[in-house]
Amino acid sequence: MADAVVDTVASVPVAVIGAGPAGLMLAHRLSRAGVDTIVVDTRTRREIETTHRAGILEADAARDLVETGVSDRILREGHEHEGTELRFGGRAHRIHFKALVGESVWLYPQTDVFTDLADARDRDGGTVHFGVKGTEVLDITTGTPRVRYTAADGSRHEVRAQYVVGADGSRSMCRNLVPEDRRVRYGKEYPFAWFGIMAEAPPSAPELVYAHSGHGFALISQRTETVQRMYFQCSPGESVDAWPDDRIWETLQARVAGEDGFRLKEGPILDKSVLRFRSFVQEPMRWGSMVLAGDAAHTVPPTGARGLNLALHDVKVLADILLRALGTEGEAALEDYQPRALQRIWRAQNFSHWMTRLLHTPPGGTPFDLRRQLGELDNVVGTPAGRTYLAVQYTGWPVGSQA
Ligand code: PHB
Numbered sequence: 131m132a133d134a135v136v137d138t139v140a141s142v143p144v145a146v147i148g149a150g151p152a153g154l155m156l157a158h159r160l161s162r163a164g165v166d167t168i169v170v171d172t173r174t175r176r177e178i179e180t181t182h183r184a185g186i187l188e189a190d191a192a193r194d195l196v197e198t199g200v201s202d203r204i205l206r207e208g209h210e211h212e213g214t215e216l217r218f219g220g221r222a223h224r225i226h227f228k229a230l231v232g233e234s235v236w237l238y239p240q241t242d243v244f245t246d247l248a249d250a251r252d253r254d255g256g257t258v259h260f261g262v263k264g265t266e267v268l269d270i271t272t273g274t275p276r277v278r279y280t281a282a283d284g285s286r287h288e289v290r291a292q293y294v295v296g297a298d299g300s301r302s303m304c305r306n307l308v309p310e311d312r313r314v315r316y317g318k319e320y321p322f323a324w325f326g327i328m329a330e331a332p333p334s335a336p337e338l339v340y341a342h343s344g345h346g347f348a349l350i351s352q353r354t355e356t357v358q359r360m361y362f363q364c365s366p367g368e369s370v371d372a373w374p375d376d377r378i379w380e381t382l383q384a385r386v387a388g389e390d391g392f393r394l395k396e397g398p399i400l401d402k403s404v405l406r407f408r409s410f411v412q413e414p415m416r417w418g419s420m421v422l423a424g425d426a427a428h429t430v431p432p433t434g435a436r437g438l439n440l441a442l443h444d445v446k447v448l449a450d451i452l453l454r455a456l457g458t459e460g461e462a463a464l465e466d467y468q469p470r471a472l473q474r475i476w477r478a479q480n481f482s483h484w485m486t487r488l489l490h491t492p493p494g495g496t497p498f499d500l501r502r503q504l505g506e507l508d509n510v511v512g513t514p515a516g517r518t519y520l521a522v523q524y525t526g527w528p529v530g531s532q533a
Contacts, residue, residue, distance in 0.1 A: 136278065136286040142166045142257075143456050145277045145291040147265060147304050149258050150178065151240060152424030152441040153297035154247035157256055158200055159449035165456060167256065168289045170279050171298075174261040175248060182326065182401065183240035185351055185359060186211075186338070186435035188526035191442045192236040201246035208238035209352070211337045214524065216511055218342040219504060220388025223511035230518050233525040237338070237352060239359075240438050259287075267294055267307055271418040273461070293452060293464075294420045297445070300410075302426035308417040318409040320431060320486065321493050322346075325364040326405050327378060328357055331397030340433075341386045342507060344500060346491045348385035349433075350394065357400070361432075363490050370402040378402070407431045409479055415468045419461065423448055428475050430482035433489060439526055440478050444471050473532060481523040 144160060146153045149171035157167040171178070187195075187204070196202045212228035214235075228234050251258050261282040268276045277289040296304025305313075332355065339350040346363035353359050362381055379396050386392055411428040415421060424441030447470045454463035488506060492499065510516035522528070 136288040138285070139288045139290065140168060141290045142168050143291060144293050144295060144452060145275070145289045146170070146295045146297055147267065147277065148296065148298035148302075148424075148426065149173075149175075149248070149260060150297065150299055150424065150441070151243050151247060151438060152426075152445050153295065154244070154251060154258070155200070155442055156295060156297065156423065156445040156449055157258070158247060158250055158254070159198065159445065160452065161254055161256055162198060163449075163453050165453065168277075168291075169251070169256070169258040170262045170265060170277065170289075171258070171260050172262055172265065174282075178244055178260075179241055181241070182328065182359070182403070184432055184435055184438055185237055185239045185353070186439075187236045187238050187243070188439045189233045189235060190526050191439050192238065194442065194446065195243070195246065200250045203242070203246055204236060204238045207242070208236045210234050210236055214337050215335065215339045216342070216507065217339055217386060217388065217392070218507045221390060222339075222388075222392065224337075225511065225517050225520050225524075227521045227525050230521040231525055231528070233521075233528075235435070235525055239353060243438065265303070267296075267304060267420065270294060270307060270420040273419060275419045292419065292456065295448065295452075296420055296422045296426045297424050297441075298426050300425040300429045302422070304420060305412050305422055305426050307420060308412070308414060312414070312417070314413050316409075316411045316413075318483070320408065320490075321366070322363050322490055323366040323368065323407065324349075324361040324405045324432065325368060325370075325373065325378070326359070326361045326401075326403050327399050328353070328359055328401040329397050329399050330356060331358050331395045332356065333358060334394045339386065340485075340489055342489045342503065343385045343387075344491070345381075345384050347433075347489045348382055350382075350386065358395075358397075360394070361405070364404060365493070366404075366406050368404050370404060373402060375399045405432070409483055411475060411479060413468070413472075415471060416464050421448060421452075421464060421467060423471075427471075428479070430478055431486045432482075433486040434478070434482040434484075434524060436478040436482050440475060443474055443526075447471050474527065477523070477527060485520075485523075
């Protein structure tokens with residue numbers, strides 16, 4: 131394949147595989163420092179924009195969108211949440227992030243982050259090719275890696291780069307380029323999934339509600355004044371066809387019900403999907419002149435809202451390191467990437483796993499398991515240490531919190 135004829139050959143310092151938030155934010159950060167990129171993605175822009183993803187940005191990530199000049203739309207259309215609610219034992223318990231750790235989070239869907247980043251690339255004259263096919267990454271163990279792809283119109287292209295970044299998501303092909311005998315994959319499967327809906331209804335609560343119940347977990351999130359996002363724990367093999375609207379509302383209502391009489395505001399369901407998830411990390415995150423970022427290197431269960439934030443943190447670190455590598459330091463600068471990214475990755479792995487286990491009902495769980503979980507939840511909301519632990523992890527770790 132390496133000798134196949136191509137229609138164009140281009141040279142840029144950094145080629146990026148994947149035009150999700152990680153790939154586009156990296157391209158944006160590099161372009162601010164005068165470094166050109168070419169970003170390719172197999173998906174069309176429309177496909178990415180219409181795939182529902184998570185909705186919470188930590189304050190640092192929200193600030194970065196504004197301060198690096200991506201867009202300030204989040205300030206107008208996003209919602210700052212100073213806390214979140216944990217519901218269990220039929221009662222509401224608020225964790226007040228702002229009072230506990232001085233930070234808040236922003237409800238701003240990933241699809242909006244993507245749109246802002248894609249618009250910023252257009253505005254700044256960046257090159258992003260959506261809907262490409264047959265992407266090949268070649269020669270990554272040399273200092274002159276290449277990317278080949280077929281554009282949507284059938285033409286063949288080659289990009290010659292100094293570094294290639296694999297930001298190609300949870301089904302990454304780039305991560306498979308690290309030889310099998312040189313990589314380690316750490317992972318964990320969960321015996322449940324999330325059933326996600328978009329509903330046309332007013333918000334049921336001013337902030338997110340993470341609900342534990344004897345019937346399983348539920349999460350009440352929002353999108354706009356008229357569209358809401360909600361999830362409930364289901365089995366990984368669940369089919370959306372088995373869930374007419376009535377059954378969905380009955381299930382969600384039972385999971386948030388309590389002595390305070392809390393009820394969800396119902397409405398027509400616009401979208402239904404089953405979201406499977408797992409915990410996953412691949413090391414090393416670099417092979418030769420290729421570096422992995424975001425979901426390509428690690429995925430987390432959605433319970434702690436860490437995935438997007440972690441991806442944006444990776445590329446913040448990586449942009450700095452690539453600028454050093456392209457400057458006087460050369461490839462040796464890449465050695466710093468994995469240690470600097472991994473600390474936060476494993477903290478987020480732990481937090482996402484902890485929060486998943488804290489709130490979901492394991493199949494086959496016993497009455498002991500349920501009571502123990504309630505004891506743990508009580509420890510979280512009922513002690514300053516418990517509340518602060520949750521607030522620190524959920525809002526993102528403060529600078530200087532390294533051991
Ligand atoms: C969402 O709004 O889609 C959302 C929010 C918080 C999560 C997961 C998903 O933990």
